Amino acid sequence: MGGEMARYTNKNSDVSRLRHGSVGLLMAGLLGTLSGVANAAWEISLQEPVTAVARRVYDLHTLLTWVIFIIFIGVFAVATYSIIFHRKSKGHKAADFHDNTTVEIAWTVVPTLILIAIAVPATTTLVEMRDTSQPDLTIKATGYQWKWGYEYITGDAAGVKYMSVLATPRDQIENKAPKGANYLLEVDRPMVVPVGKKVRMLLTSSDVIHNWSVPAFAVKADAVPGFLRDTWFRADKEGTYRGQCSELCGKDHGFMPVVVEVVSTEKYAAWVEGQKKEMAAAADDPSKVWKLDELVARGEKVYTANCAACHQPNGKGLPPAFPGLDGSKIAKGPKEAHLDIVIKGKPGTAMAGYGAQLGDTDIAAVVAYERNAWTNKLGEVIQPAEVKARRGK
């Protein structure tokens, strides 16, 4: 693990170096042995902030760290003096006192004053964090086990909607391949926002509670199924910012990162343009008749993004919780039952219904893939129209 270690932001500024320096000194002092190490991997304070709110939080944390450090030193300086000089082994005789009202009032009042002093910046920062009014664009993030879905509600990209899935290959996770720079913090399609614009995030979930978090923005909010939460950020520096799901959400909780790309207004416009074109192109003709090989090729992608986490890329699954598909009764049985379980899920198990997340073509493709991959060589084509007919049965 060298100096090339990836940080969340990949960018440094002198200002933040200074900030890191001050807290760094203090923390390093506490840690003692590690004080000399100046490596990016030895980050010992909050990530470099890129929003005004995150900077305020950063400064508040720095202030608090100093306050508690000074309190700690002050209190234990007294204790240390006592430990050194009031020893029995040095012949010190115990004094006999056990009450002193003045002192006791003092050490109730002084901490109270300190608390009031730090409550002021803590309050103003919090009020600012919660002000979601007047956004430039609104994006809804929906938590799924275990990926994020983004939908642009307002702004130029209104209507753009896609899933954002961990892009780190299984081989890296299983230590069969060297790990990339953004190991576990990379997705196939990041959320893209323009720089300097107030982005309001709406959060909800389709299954369990997730938490959408980007430390560089000081944003962290639960996504609760059936309810809407909102938060906001205004990133003032371009870059790629990474966070992770921050509420235990089951098996792959550690494998659903949040990646936000902050780009210039022009790049954003170009991106929106591209997305709209892609959407138009992807609006599959439902009556198109697919050939087996093109369907399977598409199905493999859908499988990797949606199914491989549990059923594994090799189709062997992780029994007993996650059954294998290679040679399974479902995958080699009647296709109707197979379609049903993909569309509706299997109640009482971790198998969710994909009917709402995936279109007819994707479901047809992934089922066709599962019925033709590994040893399941059924040679069967499934057309989107069959999926449509199957929905709801």
Add this chain to the structure above:
Amino acid sequence: MQATQHAAHTGNHDDESHGHHPTGLMRWVTTTNHKDIGSMYLWFSFIMFLVGGAMSLIIRGELLAPGLQYVSPEFYNQMLTLHALIMVFGAIMPAFVGFANWMIPMMIGAPDMAFARMNNWSFWLLPPAAILLVASMFVPGGAAGTGWTLYPPLSIQMGMGMDLTIFAVHILGMSSIMGSINIITTILNMRAPGMTLMKMPLFCWTWLVTGFLLIASMPILAGAVTMLLTDRHFGTSFFSAAGGGDPVLFQHIFWFFGHPEVYIIALPAFGVVSHVIPAFSRKHLFGYTSMVYAIAAIGLISFFVWAHHMYVTGIPLTGQLYFMYATMLIAIPTGVKVFNWITTMWRGSLSFETPMLFALGFLVLFTIGGLTGLVLAMTAVDIQLQDTYYVVAHFHYVMVAGALFSAYAGLYFWLPKWTGHMYHEGLGKLHFWSSMIFFNIAFFPQHFLGLAGMPRRIPDYAQQFADFNLISTVGAFGFGISQLLVLVVVFKAVKGGAKAESRPWDGAHGLEWTVPSPAPYHTFEEPPAFDPAEAHA
């Protein structure tokens, strides 16, 4: 009320039971003697401590390096859940109930606990609960993998292991409630003549408040998990939006129990330290009255701060502000206690035997945990740190360093009274220093991991977290292995060693030091005369 009458008999002159209680295994199954039951609680908690500790080493082992090495993510989640449940309900709480059983009757000059048979029952509920918890690993689908907080809807998805966990929690709750009734009644009704509440040893005070916290908060937890159970199997939807419920409601109820639970663990620890520090400072405890008020204040405030665990769940701004201020308020009585302990040492005549070392270790580490708690109380900062390793570091400083170190201080302090032998001082000191050093190696770097943004409860992590995780794992294994020293120390002290006097520590005060070491099977069958000079304050 059978138990009451029985207690009244043992309480005064239950002559026929003297001398011929059953022997062998039946002695332990049927015993109603507070010392026997205290010992069983302590052994039980130590066994559970080793089980929970082994689980934590599985967790730390997996986190040694990035990538999935040894366990699957599902199993990892089960380990972190069981580790927490076992440590909280199986190790720390029973340890302090064990201390209470052994020491409270001796401290207040009572012959036994008020309800001796119920005492037996509240202990013997624990092993079945522990078996349920451990057995849940082996049912289809494995143990609950939800974290000890059991949040729905994730806990609704879990398999049968979740149901076993819910039953275990019910049983543990019943045991705690019975234990608390017993302890509170003993303290209120069975003190030696002349020992007023404000002359009572501080350990009794902490347990009096803890007992009330337990009986008020355990039913809340029982209710929460019962609602979980009916949501899982009987079609209710307390916690599901589909039926008009709200998953966040569970979090409110859970933490309404969960925050007092933190002090249920911490207060008796404060009590032990309040005995050890004056004894080795050869001085009276400074500010006894303010200590008592601080304990009561902490107990009371603990019921009004629960939502500081929920700053990111979407509670309204006014709620965040209120809970922030209320949480900051707890710092004041906690600060008072720390200042009192340090002033107790001031101009004393200090010596540093193992109990004192552990008490000082407690003081340093608990203060660090308390101060990071102050940082976390600030909602704006907490939003950055919620569910990161900073929180993990914070509560391990409070729980391990706070409760465990204090329990060790108590163990070494009272071991001569229990066994009649002095423990091996060298081994004790080795145990302290290795625990102290490895604890900090294991947990201090976790502050940095949390600040850098590493979420908790993940089995694998990004590469920039690798170095601190490696250090932390090394520290955790060192800490884990150090704990085996306790077994050696205790076995040596049980088997032999220097004879302990009835008051092995020259600075120790209290009725418990007026009986011989080892303490006879029956003590204070006649209420002793209480000498105010032996009073704590």
Add this chain to the structure above:
Amino acid sequence: MVSQQLNFSTGLAGKENGRSTVASNRRVVGLLLTVIVGSLLFVSAQPRLYKAFCDWVGLYDIDRAERVAASAIPARPVVLEFDANSHEGGLLFRPEIKTLQASTGDIINVTYRVENTRNTTVIGQAVPSYGPQHAGEYVRKLDCFCFKQQTFAPYEVREMPVVFVLNRDLPSDVNTVTLSYTFFEIPAGSVDKPAVSMEGRT
């Protein structure tokens, strides 16, 4: 004074005989059992208390048709956003329009579209939510499909209205309000017995 009745302050002094200890123990246990029963009652009342509290502070929808009082506060422009989520796969659910410029005090009428993609009858319940949450307090609904469970015939497509007024006393820092609904499918078995806290909604 409880402490005097229970003789707490004097320890065993004055009660050498066993009877008074027994009586005293009974009193303590009685007191503690009261606390335990109180705790149990408290926790079992939680779902209702929580609902009442959330209604009171306006965190949830108040899912009943309401009257709108005339207000002296002047109207001001707000942006309304509409959002839809479907919890199971069967119902395709979306708002007809995504955003709307409006004024506080206007009677707003919007439509959500639901398509039952199943060939079976589906019973659904929409659960409302707001962003920011406290805006919910100022949304006065006159009519909403979320007031009751909805039954959809196989493949039915239905447009459903929400009629509401945004109160003029909406806090000045709220300029964008999101109305969100999540459609949950109600399992056939539990249609006739809505969950405890549902009665306010029907």
